[in-house]
Amino acid sequence: MKLKMLLGSFFLLFPVFLTGCWSSHEVNTLAITVCIGIDKIENGYRVTEQVINPKAIASKRSINESPIILYTSEGQSIGEIIQSLTTQSSRRIYHSHLRMVIFGEEVARDGIKDILDYFMREREYRTDFYFAVAKGASAKEVLSVLTPLEAIPGISMYSSLETSQNFWAPTKSIKIIELINLITAEGKNLVLPSIEISAGTAMPNSTEVLNKDTGIKKPIFTGLGVFRKDKLVGWLNEDESKGYNYITGNVKKTVGTIYYGNNDRITIDVMKVKSDMEVYRVNDKPAIAVNIDMLGTIKTAVGTLDVSKEENQSLLNKLSEDRVTYFCNKAITTVRTEFKTDIFGFGEAIHKKYPELWGTIKDNWNDDFVDLPVNITVKSKVTQLGQITTPLFGEEKE
């Protein structure tokens, strides 16, 4: 009897566990998106999603299919547009693996505030993807470029931004938390990396082009876009972006070339950069001193200058200091004359040191910032010469 009851209750309870999981989505019902591009159209946005084509990525045989699929839709609200993409895609689009968000230039000029709300509120998005602004092309065009080394362009762009942030001074990677903090911060404004399609003969929009051609176009990070609040106001070129990153202490490692005389070109591998911003108060007015310390190694030395001599050491240091000072001053001058927006965070530094002084000047800071005295001091030390001491061909006389 007891056994019967036990068996009966077992069979009654059994179906409860057979129903499977609630809210479950199998991987083969999801379309994983790696990159979202947002462009401005007449009234609203055009959203392009770069979705991974699992057949082309995962199969062992080489399939002649594009590794990505682009879905595009238009509308007024980002959330609505993205949901409506399901009418084109056979699978539900899944955003947790998003790597990049690319704004079209017009969207950025119009303001990105309204878009960011969606990315922060929606549950599926994490906080680890990067942002960039497309320059000279629409976001859709940037997304449609296939890349050779990394099959998925979104991941290629992500890795390239991350690597260049570590090894090349002009780029800067920004994630959503920092992005929002920069937009809302007082006395500091946003910059975003700009992405272009490089010059070339062939547009890689199919895998055949990617296999055959040599002069293919690639997505490339070129410099920084300058924002006032959430609106794009202009671009910094490579030198100015370098200057920006030196001032804000965002350079990890980079390479720079200094020129001496007519023929001598010495490239220095910058191994370590430390920069700090100090605020002074002079006659109830703020003043900024930026101190940059750097440590370098010689990468290449072309010309006759004997870098191994001690007296030339100080010359090298001096030249590289001048070079970095030039970048920094150029960045500051351009930003002051053309954009009038404090992207360097001078205002924030004043706010942190002299809160009450900041209270009196914060209202029209972006205008006052133009007259702020900024002093840049660079200290450079070129300590190592690489594997060669004296120049290989230095003593040849023609």
Added chain:
Amino acid sequence: MKIAKISNHQLFSLTACNSIGVALIAISALMVRIAKQDAWISAIITPIFGMLVMLMYWFLGSKYPDETFVDIIRNILGKWLGLLVGINYVFFYTIIGCHLPWYIDQFITIAALPETPTYIIGLLFMITIVIAELYGVETIARASEIFIILISILFFLAMLLVIPNARIDNLQPIFEHGLTPILKSSIFLTCFTTCHLVTLMGIYPYNIADIFAAKKSILKGYLFGGFIIFVTIIMSILVLGQNITSKLQYPTYVLAKEINIGKIFTRLEFLIALVWIVAIFIIGILFFHAAVISLAQLLRLKDPRKIVIPLALIMLVLSEVILPDIPYYANWINLVWIPYSITIALIIPLLLLLVFSLKNRIFNKKISKCIRT
């Protein structure tokens, strides 16, 4: 029937879980909204004040070491007034206890499973609590002893891993808006970490083995909980900045999303979710146990287990009704929770203490008069 007695270390872990509980995942948003980047200072101030409250509970219990809270109230206030205050406490335990399944199901639906009905999540939570309650106080205490180790390891691991993202200048300038917002926000923190501890009176002093050593373990547990809350608040400000923290629903959860070390330690936000759910589970049991025991005492039931399932069903249904949506909840905190919790957890025990000492004094005078004459 043999009375279940719990050790002092178990009391420590119960107190710690209880004061971490509700606050862990969401409190920093509330605090930072008021005190901006200085919220961490009020997280230091609050425990100093809270320790006085803990001492008050301990003192109250130490005078009647073998009685339950309802009996203490009845002893101090007499039969009818005691009944009234006792009913008040049962009401508090039941109504606020209903919020705990609500917290869990809101969190799970927002963060992980948007399509699952909230009733199912609440049901699972309540079933676990009912099972724990039927096993008795000793089991609950032992479970909390294990859980506090789990909580500490996972929590500090998550916070350690997020340190590389911290930026010290998010804390500056210190004291920008003066002391008032800091004190104001510490009221919030008191309501969320200290006032819940009145549920400890469900097991204290009746189930405590050594009442005088209990003082130390209650204070230790409370300070440990306070330290964990302090770490969450300061890390939220350091990593996310005050602006974003104040606008988030679950700042600590987003904080854990930021963990990224060498691309290996990523996507660890469920560490924090796990810590929080475990802590909420302990606090849920304590609320439920306090409600069951107090009601049984008021009704003078011989076996409190008989009302466990009915009360659980009531609380389950109530949990879905009592808080309709999140804006209502935000409003409810300001309008109801602060005055209500302060009344229940601070003012009434204080009055009990006052009446107790007055009674004692008068009584003692009478005795000494009797002796003199």
